[in-house]
Amino acid sequence: MEKTLSFQLQPPTYGNLITILSIDGGGVRGIIPATILAFLESQLQELDGEDARLADYFDVIAGTSTGGLVTSMLTAPDENNRPLFAAKDIKPFYLEHCPKIFPQKRGLCGAIQKIYRSLRGPRYDGQYLHKVVKEKLGETRLHSTLTNVVIPTFDIRHLQPTIFSSYESLMEKIISPLRPPTHGNLIIVLSIDGGGIRGIIPGIILSFLESESQVTIFNSSPFAQATKLIKAITGPKYDGKYLHSLLKEKLGNTQLHHTLTNVVIPTFDIKQLQPAIFSSYEVFKLIQVFNFT
Numbered sequence: 001m002e003k004t005l006s007f008q009l010q011p012p013t014y015g016n017l018i019t020i021l022s023i024d025g026g027g028v029r030g031i032i033p034a035t036i037l038a039f040l041e042s043q044l045q046e047l048d049g050e051d052a053r054l055a056d057y058f059d060v061i062a063g064t065s066t067g068g069l070v071t072s073m074l075t076a077p078d079e080n081n082r083p084l085f086a087a088k089d090i091k092p093f094y095l096e097h098c099p100k101i102f103p104q105k106r107g108l109c110g111a112i113q114k115i116y117r118s119l120r121g122p123r124y125d126g127q128y129l130h131k132v133v134k135e136k137l138g139e140t141r142l143h144s145t146l147t148n149v150v151i152p153t154f155d156i157r158h159l160q161p162t163i164f165s166s167y168e169s170l171m172e173k174i175i176s177p178l179r180p181p182t183h184g185n186l187i188i189v190l191s192i193d194g195g196g197i198r199g200i201i202p203g204i205i206l207s208f209l210e211s212e213s214q215v216t217i218f219n220s221s222p223f224a225q226a227t228k229l230i231k232a233i234t235g236p237k238y239d240g241k242y243l244h245s246l247l248k249e250k251l252g253n254t255q256l257h258h259t260l261t262n263v264v265i266p267t268f269d270i271k272q273l274q275p276a277i278f279s280s281y282e283v284f285k286l287i288q289v290f291n292f293t
Contacts, residue, residue, distance in 0.1 A: 021058040025065025028098045033070060034090035041087035053083040055146040068151035068164075069129075075145035075166075076137050083146060084137070100128045143170040196238070257283040 023033050037054060044052045055061065055075050063071035073085040073093070085093075102124060142149065142164060149166040192202050256263065257280055265278040 018060070019058045021054065021061045023061070023063035023067030023070050025063070025067045027066055027102045028094065030066035030070055031091055031094045031098075033067065034087070034094055037070070037074070037087040038091060051082075053146075054087055055083050058147055060148045060150060062150040062152070064152045068153065069133075071149055071151060072133075072137070072145075075147055075149050076140050077144055077146050081146070084140075097128075097132055101132070141169070142166050255283070256280050257287055 023037075026032075041052070041054050044054070044057065053074070061071050061075055063069070070090055073090055074083060074087065076084040078084045143166055145166045149164075151164040153162045153164065154160075155162045192206075195201075256278060259280045263278075263280040267276045267278065269276045
């Protein structure tokens with residue numbers, strides 16, 4: 001079944017206002033936000049019709065723990081690319097499945113077992129939840145959600161936070177063709193300093209490195225003189241016309257995303273008085289996103 005991915009780069013739904021729905025955790029207490037959300041959606045339906053859903057009104061829906069389950073239910077698409085669940089469906093879902101998703105053992109033995117399991121790992125094994133989610137959502141993936149989703153979690157094994165994001169999920173899907181590091185897990189960085197005509201110096205060094213078939217990290221940072229700083233404030237020292245002409249002649253229509261390895265060029269925007277970074281990764285990412293959507 002073919003589905004249209006819902007990741008969007010368009011402006012926020014309401015002008016410059018970014019709307020975020022954040023849903024708290026709390027196990028079986030997820031019934032509380034489920035009740036509130038059902039009321040909210042019913043009020044929106046009175047205004048915009050019975051097909052209105054919460055996912056239509058929020059740019060981001062976030063939830064942790066049981067709030068992540070509610071988030072998934074509100075944003076999962078059906079075969080018509082509309083929400084698989086209405087907000088009113090969540091409370092009945094909890095009433096039916098919560099006793100098995102969050103089983104409670106009462107009494108002293110139950111309290112001791114709860115403390116023991118909390119110390120050694122997750123309080124609930126999640127097996128029944130996985131079964132129900134698989135049954136309800138099938139092969140639906142995070143990048144298929146009908147609006148942007150953020151689900152903060154905690155990795156018990158590695159003792160560190162883990163955040164599931166529909167944006168990151170789609171980026172990984174799109175950017176997966178990016179080149180892996182040349183040498184296993186070692187990322188090799190070549191940093192070339194500026195300095196106008198002094199570019200001859202790194203040019204000679206790089207020529208030597210290439211001739212020796214070596215790769216290294218090169219970074220030099222000569223101190224700028226106060227007089228040069230004053231001139232820089234008034235505008236660019238050189239008009240760049242000849243440089244632009246030369247680059248056009250030598251490189252033609254070659255663009256930043258065509259480079260043979262990932263490139264980062266830090267610059268400074270004189271007009272805006274702020275740093276500007278040209279990155280082949282960022283350009284490639286934008287091109288892939290727009291082509292993908």
